[in-house]
Amino acid sequence: MPTWQRTPRPEKVQEIAELLEILQSELIVFTDFQGMDVKSLSKVRSRLKETGGGYRVAKNTLLRRAASSDAAKKMTEALEGSTAVAYSKGDPVAAAKAVMEFTKGTKAIKVKAGMVEGQVLSAAQVEALSKVPPREQLISMVVGGLQSPITNLVGTLQSLFGQLAMTCQAIADKKAA
Numbered sequence: 001m002p003t004w005q006r007t008p009r010p011e012k013v014q015e016i017a018e019l020l021e022i023l024q025s026e027l028i029v030f031t032d033f034q035g036m037d038v039k040s041l042s043k044v045r046s047r048l049k050e051t052g053g054g055y056r057v058a059k060n061t062l063l064r065r066a067a068s069s070d071a072a073k074k075m076t077e078a079l080e081g082s083t084a085v086a087y088s089k090g091d092p093v094a095a096a097k098a099v100m101e102f103t104k105g106t107k108a109i110k111v112k113a114g115m116v117e118g119q120v121l122s123a124a125q126v127e128a129l130s131k132v133p134p135r136e137q138l139i140s141m142v143v144g145g146l147q148s149p150i151t152n153l154v155g156t157l158q159s160l161f162g163q164l165a166m167t168c169q170a171i172a173d174k175k176a177a
Contacts, residue, residue, distance in 0.1 A: 019066035027092035029099050029126055032110040033084045040107045047098045052090030075120050078113035092116050096130040
């Protein structure tokens with residue numbers, strides 16, 4: 001039977017389905033893990049698990065087949081050599097920080113490309129994303145920025161009403177005397 005007429009093995013179909021689900025995550029980072037030992041890879045996995053993600057070694061051909069969106073297909077152009085996928089369903093910034101922790105040292109991973117919410121990122125952009133403050137801190141900064149003018153307005157109104165009350169009291173005291 002020619003190779004183009006073979007039916008795919010169930011294991012590969014299952015792996016492609018799992019990779020398709022991974023490629024729909026908030027953050028996806030393709031890395032080269034060449035030279036890393038099992039202990040280092042398990043550290044990466046456990047650190048990413050803390051951020052709501054994971055780290056999975058995958059074959060490039062299966063990743064290409066699982067890439068269904070245009071952005072994912074564009075991202076698969078960076079696939080060459082050994083590839084692992086770091087992904088996160090939660091906070092993309094926290095996961096990017098976790099990945100970048102392991103890019104330094106003798107047994108380091110190398111970032112190939114990334115994708116956040118459908119936007120393809122280069123390795124430098126993934127590094128820049130890792131330097132962004134966490135989501136909670138960004139939200140508090142926005143709320144603080146919105147709250148500041150309101151607080152100033154309330155303070156101004158309180159001082160105006162306070163001055164009006166003191167003026168009225170002074171007039172009343174003057175008439176009483």
